[in-house]
Amino acid sequence: MRDTKESRLLLVLLVAIAFALITVDIRGGEESPVDGARQAAAAVFGPVENGVAAAVDPVGNAIGAVRDSGERHDRIAVLERENAALKARLGSDDRNRSRLRQLDGMLKKAATGQYGIKGAEVIGIGAAQGFSWTVTIDAGSRDGIQRDMTVLNGDGLVGRVTTVGPGTSTVLLANDPDFTVGTRMERTDELGFATGQGDRPLSVQLLNGKAKVRKGDRLVTFGSQGDKPFVPGVPVGEVVRVDPAGGALTRNIYVRPYAAFTKLDIVGVVVQAPRTDPRDTVLPAKPKPTPTPTVTVTVTPSANGEGQAQGEDQTGDQTRDQTQDQAQDQAQGGDQAQDQDQDQNQGQGDPQATSTAAVTGRDDE
Template sequence: MRDTRESRLLLVLLIVIAFALITVDIRGGENSPLDSARRAAASAFGPVENGVASAVNPIGNAIGAVRDSGDRHSRLAELERENAALKAKLGSDDRTKGRAAELDKMLKTAGAGRYGIKGAEVIAIGAAQGFSWTVTIDAGTDDGIARDMTVLNGDGLVGRVTTVSASTATVLLANDPDFTVGTRMEKSAELGFATGQGDRPLRVQLLNGKAKVKKGDRMVTFGSRADRPFVPGVPVGEVIRVDPSNGDLTRTLQVRPFVGFTKLDIVGIVVQPPRKDPRDAVLPPPPKSKPTPTVTVTVSPSAGGSADPSGAASPPADDAGATPAGGGTTPEPSPTRS
């Protein structure tokens, strides 16, 4: 429609008529002619609207269901995450208790040796450092850790620090083939050197080829000059085999380490050495030997016979009280019957 003078007059006329109808509808209320017309229109078009609504409602319900299903799925996923977190928390209780017990044991070991230690957690194993038996701990120079410090746990010697960064450090384990530590036997104080053999027992060479050593004997670290890299008195292991000496100047032992290198978790780095050598004080009390039960056999004398002190029954005596011929005992005179 082009913008002409007639079109403008028509638009103004329609607006005036609309306002007039609105005014009449408001003033007339429910009895106005327009209200009657609306009711008539509702009666005519109501069934059509209901039919259209009935046809459209399933589609609307489906769309609402899809929308709600997304909300339900999100809620279900949230509940599953909460459930998993709860299970993880409940499952970690045992691990938390185990770590607390391990930490307590390590603190007792450090206290027995008067070692000043810095606690750390093992966060990685060997792969980052090649094929060596090493672990990475979450303590570094910012925590006062330096190269060539002794590392221990509640069981004994773990290893020594080799490289350090600001927040981490690498520990060479005592079972690494490149690891060597001076040792001293419990009680006898025989000196030697322990070398790692991977997943096999430690190999210890005693300086005295004639040293008397037996299975079950234990040893600790001898210590180093200025207590680097090893402080004295840290438990090393227990002898499980003594190799024949064959006249050699040294004596070779196979030693089972006290530490389980495949299950390290909490460790302590000795940042302050003891003022004096603790000797064997850090070793746990030796296991008590179980007494060997002694069997005592008691033989009761049978009817008509007796038992000698050795437990062998002697043949019955005859009426005169004498033993048959061949017996080695002299019969006592029997009492005279009155």
């Protein structure tokens, strides 16, 4: 359609008519004169709109689904990241709690023994130092660490410092075959030397071949000259096996160490020795024996037992009654027998009188 003066005039006229109809419809409200035309238009164009909507809706739904799927994917990704962060946080919290327990136990040991310690973390194991049982800690000369210092944790003796760097140190563990420490037994004060045997119990050679040792006895460090490399009173372990004496000058026993050398984390280096020997005060408290439970048996008579007892009582009463009746019958029988005897005696006396009377009558005759 070309843009002419007539077409523009027609467009203006249609717009004016549309505005007039809208004004009339608004002012008429529910009784609008245009309502009939609206209903007629709805009846004519309604099916067409439904058909168009049915054809267009799947496309719109697909577009909405794609848009929503992208949003859901983003939300899932966010939730997965949050879950991963939460799991990492929980794992970190568990580890932190474990480390806090280790640190707390170590500080309690140090406080009991009056040891001045420098806390450190195990950051490496013995691969860098060869095949020996060693660990690397994150404390060195800048932290006051020196060679031949005692290393312990919350369980007991860990080892001694052998090499010191500016920020790290190497610790020879107590289960290394080259490790030897002087020991003292808790109960008898017997002295000896403990040597590491790798993943087996420590081998302790007692100086007294006749020493009385039993399974479960506990040992602590005896201490060294000048408190290096070992301070006194650090728990070592407890006896698990005792070799026979055999008449030798020394005696061998085997001790399970308190420290778990395969899972070390927080340790303490003793930088200041105690003023006095703590003796056995640093040893863990002995577990209290579990009392043997007392079993109490209560016998309750059953209904059958009561009935049987009652039956026995009734039978006994009947027996006693029968016995009494028999006794009475026997007594009555005895009385009757006595009466019969008396009657017989009287009867025997009467014939004598009769015969006397007969003799007298003959005499009279």
